Amino acid sequence: MADELNLQRQSFLGADSETVLHRSRAAFVGLGGGGSHIAQQLAHIGLGHFLVIDPDFIEDTNLNRLVGATLEDVRLGTAKVDIAERVIKSVNPSAEVVKRLASWSEVTAELRDVDVIFACVDSLGCRSELESFARRFLIPLIDIGMDVHESNGEFSIGGQVMLSMPGKPCMRCMGLVTDDALTKEAERYGAAGGKPQVVWPNGTLASTAVGIFMKLVTPWEKQKATPLLLEYDGDLQTVTPSNKLAYLPASCKHFDSLHELGDPFWTTDALAAVE
């Protein structure tokens, strides 16, 4: 019986692709409906190093969308990072899984080491802070989000997948994060109940995010640039490049200062700790 992944069927990704994937590191901030999907796919693909971060334990309301979770997990109150580790290891036992039952802001030293961060978080404020962090350490961030809107008694499903690439337009450039929206979110803090979430839009968004990641690390073609923002229309079942892309600046004006890079509290004393 095979005890390691056979990646023969994805050899079109390039002669070095298996090595590159094996040496690549991705962080997953949030292992709920979106992050669990992405982590599972990257386990199948042969990613070598996973940093899974989530402070939460599974609840019964998560079971409709958290990939790999079971009723037994709900009964036991299993940590979401433990479920992620189990799923990843069951596919690829040789993958390194570093799990942190914590908020991402508590594990920033480890986050600085990854090649790509997947942001699978609910709040706009968290998205914005995570993007600021990723820009500071020149880490591409792939953000996914979905929402269900009610209008005139009917519902619409929408969402987006964004590649926040250092040097390129950011969430503010794209209008996904605004001061007004952050203020409104802060005013609602604690008042909102659980947002509607279902498995299939998460799956579509997660698969799109994985496609963006693969294009970054093992591009199978180099002529077509990955759109930085893709919009999901869950009613029409489509994912299309955003119309906003036509109006974006070529570079980002929100994160363009040299002094927004690196450790703001740099001292040589810290070197001894890493040695």
Add this chain to the structure above:
Amino acid sequence: MRTILKLTSTLYDDLVQRLRKPHGFAAERVAFLKCRPALSATSLLLLAGGVHHVEDGDYVDDPSAGATIGRSGLRKALQTAYTEAVSMVHVHLHEHRGRPGFSRTDLRENALFVPDFWNVQPGLPHGAVVFSFDSAVGQCWIPGSSSPSGVEVAIVGSPMRCTWKVTNG
């Protein structure tokens, strides 16, 4: 501890374009990446945010080297390190594919002038990197160490290019 130089592909493409521009007499061009340092759990990161270009008039006509920076050019680089509080990484390009290497002259000169940046920024690491079209190697002088350590390079863009991930890196 690993040392990783990270720069965006936009910055890299601009840098390479400038380094390939012919000079009146120098066989190659050089520049300095302006970096801010950070520590991760495992590595020292040098995060490049800009380029200090060496002006045409600051090269010295020296047939024994591909490019030699004159006293004025070095003084300007030191001034940039001081006023902008940045780590300086000297860069040049070998126009071929595959893993490049420092020449003996490069190694000797690196050891002489890179630690000079500690005269103006003693608390910051400084270094030197040589790029090829698809790879790079480098040296970094870390405060407190007398000898340089190796540098790996990550070009952050689409696609990502990291010297330690490919078999010929």
